Amino acid sequence: MPLFMDIASDSVNKVHEELCGDNVEVRINDESVIAVLADGLGSGVKANILATLTSTITATMLEEKMGIKDVLETLEATLPKCKVRNLAYSTFTIVQVFRNKTAYIVEFDNPPLVFIRDGEIIQLNRTEVEFQGKAVYETSMEIEKGDIMAFFSDGVIHAGVGNFMNFGWEWEQAADYLLARSYEGKSAKDMSMALVDVCNNLYGEEPGDDTTAVVIKAQEHKYVTLFSGPPLDKEKDSEIKRILDKARGIKIVCGGTAGNIVAREYGEEIKIDLSTMSKKVPPIGRMDSIDLVTEGVLTIRETLKLIEDYVHNRSGREIFEQNNGASMLANYLINECNTIDIIMGNSINPDHQNPDFPEELTIKWKVTQKLIDMLHYFNKDVNIVYV
Numbered sequence: 001m002p003l004f005m006d007i008a009s010d011s012v013n014k015v016h017e018e019l020c021g022d023n024v025e026v027r028i029n030d031e032s033v034i035a036v037l038a039d040g041l042g043s044g045v046k047a048n049i050l051a052t053l054t055s056t057i058t059a060t061m062l063e064e065k066m067g068i069k070d071v072l073e074t075l076e077a078t079l080p081k082c083k084v085r086n087l088a089y090s091t092f093t094i095v096q097v098f099r100n101k102t103a104y105i106v107e108f109d110n111p112p113l114v115f116i117r118d119g120e121i122i123q124l125n126r127t128e129v130e131f132q133g134k135a136v137y138e139t140s141m142e143i144e145k146g147d148i149m150a151f152f153s154d155g156v157i158h159a160g161v162g163n164f165m166n167f168g169w170e171w172e173q174a175a176d177y178l179l180a181r182s183y184e185g186k187s188a189k190d191m192s193m194a195l196v197d198v199c200n201n202l203y204g205e206e207p208g209d210d211t212t213a214v215v216i217k218a219q220e221h222k223y224v225t226l227f228s229g230p231p232l233d234k235e236k237d238s239e240i241k242r243i244l245d246k247a248r249g250i251k252i253v254c255g256g257t258a259g260n261i262v263a264r265e266y267g268e269e270i271k272i273d274l275s276t277m278s279k280k281v282p283p284i285g286r287m288d289s290i291d292l293v294t295e296g297v298l299t300i301r302e303t304l305k306l307i308e309d310y311v312h313n314r315s316g317r318e319i320f321e322q323n324n325g326a327s328m329l330a331n332y333l334i335n336e337c338n339t340i341d342i343i344m345g346n347s348i349n350p351d352h353q354n355p356d357f358p359e360e361l362t363i364k365w366k367v368t369q370k371l372i373d374m375l376h377y378f379n380k381d382v383n384i385v386y387v
Contacts, residue, residue, distance in 0.1 A: 002099040003145060003218045004338045005033040007379045008189035010196040011212040014043045014155075015203075021047025022153045022212035025055035026379060027063050032098045034059050037214050039110060039153040041089040047210065050079055054090040062096055068106055068138065072131045093151040095216060097143055105139040105149075111157050114175045116148040116182050121175055147218040150178050150191065155211030160202035169202055178215075187335060188215040189378065190317070197314065221381075223249030224337040228296065228368060229345030230257045231387040239387060241265040243343055244289075250332055251289070255296030258345065259285055262293075276324050284325040292332065294325035300367050302326035307334060307374055333371075339381040342372065346386060 009024040021043040027034040036058045040050030054075060061071045079090060091109035098104075105113060105124065115122045126137040152174070159169040177198065181191045195213040203211075225247035227240060240261060244251055253259050263270045270285035270293055277283035281302050285293035303326040309315040310330075320331035333340065375382050 003097075003101060003143065004221045004381065005097050005379075006188040006217040006219050006338055007033065007035055007214070008187070008192045009035075009037070009212065009214040010189075010192040011210065012155075012196055012200050012207050014208065014210045015206040017044045017210070019045055019048040020212070021051055021210040022155070023048065023051035023055045024212060024214055025059040027059045028379065028381075029063060030099070032096050033216075034062050034094070034096045035214055035216060036062075036092060036094050037110065037151055037153065037212060038090050038092040039155075039210070039212070043210055050090040053079055054092055058092060058094060062094070068094075068129070068136070069131065072136065091154075093214075095149055095151070095214075097216070097218070101143045103139075103141050103143045103149075105141075107137045107139075107151075108134065111152060111154055111171050111174075114148075114150040114178050116150070116179055117144065117146070119179075119183065121179055143218050145218055145220055148178070148182055148191075149216045150195070150213065152195065152213040153210060155207060155209035156195065156199050156213060158209050159199035159207075159211065161208060169199065188217045189311075189334075191215045191217075193314065219338060221339045222337045223247070223339050223341070224252060224332055225249065225341045225343065226252045226254060226333075227258050227262065227343040227345075228254040228300075229364060230255075230261055232346035236387050237261050237265060240343065243385065243387075247341065249339075250291045250336060252292045252294070252329065252332060253290050254294050254300060254329070258296070259293045262290060263287060266290075276328075278322075278324040281324040281326045284328065292325070292328055294329055297363055297367055299325045299329060300371055303329045303333070304367070304370055304374060306330045310334075311377075333375060333380075334378060337380070339383075340375060341383045341385060342368075343385045343387060344368070 007026055011020050011022055013020045021040045023038050025036045036055040038051040038054035040047030057074055058071050093110045094106040096104045115124055124139045126139050129136045129138055156174050157169055157171050181194055192213045192215045196211055199211045253262050259270055266289045268287050270287055272283050272285050274283050281299055282295040287293055306319045306326055307330050310319055320327055372382055
């Protein structure tokens with residue numbers, strides 16, 4: 001079975017700049033996973049345009065199975081030239097991992113990719129390709145479970161210059177930092193956030209350059225199946241049990257009506273665990289056949305808030321360790337799985353409807369869609385099954 005690529009990226013902008021001069025493009029299809037980090041010349045709007053064009057063109061052409069020389073020729077012909085320096089310039093790193101577990105890596109003027117395997121930093125067997133006087137490095141290799149590929153813009157190795165360090169944070173130090181995080185079993189998101197945050201601290205929270213990190217971890221597929229909302233046709237209740245019986249991995253039910261359907265179909269009783277009740281989140285229920293049973297809208301809404309705080313406000317991993325349904329649900333979805341099947345019932349709870357809104361704008365649907373959007377942000381493999 002193909003490995004799952006856990007992909008995450010984080011950035012901080014150069015101080016006083018509204019736009020980041022780095023850009024990351026991720027494409028996932030049936031044949032491969034592509035991640036491109038581009039660093040545009042300079043900073044601000046011009047750099048952002050260069051980086052966005054570079055990453056988007058590169059990812060699109062690779063998806064269309066075009067070779068790297070075609071990509072380079074297109075970039076050369078397409079990128080707008082800086083009037084001051086007369087250069088059309090953007091550095092980049094490309095990682096494409098195919099379903100057959102082979103990886104294709106291309107590096108141009110970014111700091112070298114950090115490849116970690118079995119607790120060691122591995123030197124890549126790079127091949128130099130010259131294009132119009134520029135050195136581009138290619139690597140092809142087999143990927144194994146547990147491999148980590150981390151790459152970053154030069155804002156990482158410039159961190160601390162003139163502040164905490166004379167010559168900045170060198171590549172070896174950044175690589176060792178990532179290696180230490182790998183021993184802790186961190187997710188790709190944990191590692192990318194940690195690297196960017198430590199760089200921001202070295203800059204005294206006033207970055208002298210746009211700073212971006214991308215981390216890819218090769219994993220086995222870890223599954224969650226989540227049932228939310230009753231079917232529109234009650235005769236389909238038995239179908240829910242059939243789907244859950246076939247489901248791999250963790251099984252979660254969100255919503256009182258959904259929980260009652262599952263309990264009835266399995267011939268079990270839901271036992272409410274009052275110790276998990278908090279001011280914002282109703283208590284969870286416990287069933288032998290299901291790993292987690294929660295209330296619906298309130299729990300999902302609080303789950304979203306916890307995940308958003310983790311991403312945007314850099315709240316610690318303790319948000320996943322609280323004894324309530326939202327924290328448990330967030331932990332399962334973010335840390336314990338990478339492939340998620342969501343069974344969506346088409347019946348709308350009358351308590352969640354506004355008569356002035358069409359059905360698709362009810363609270364239940366909006367909250368669930370936001371959850372799905374957040375899972376896509378984490379590059380999870382999300383499949384929706386409508387019943």
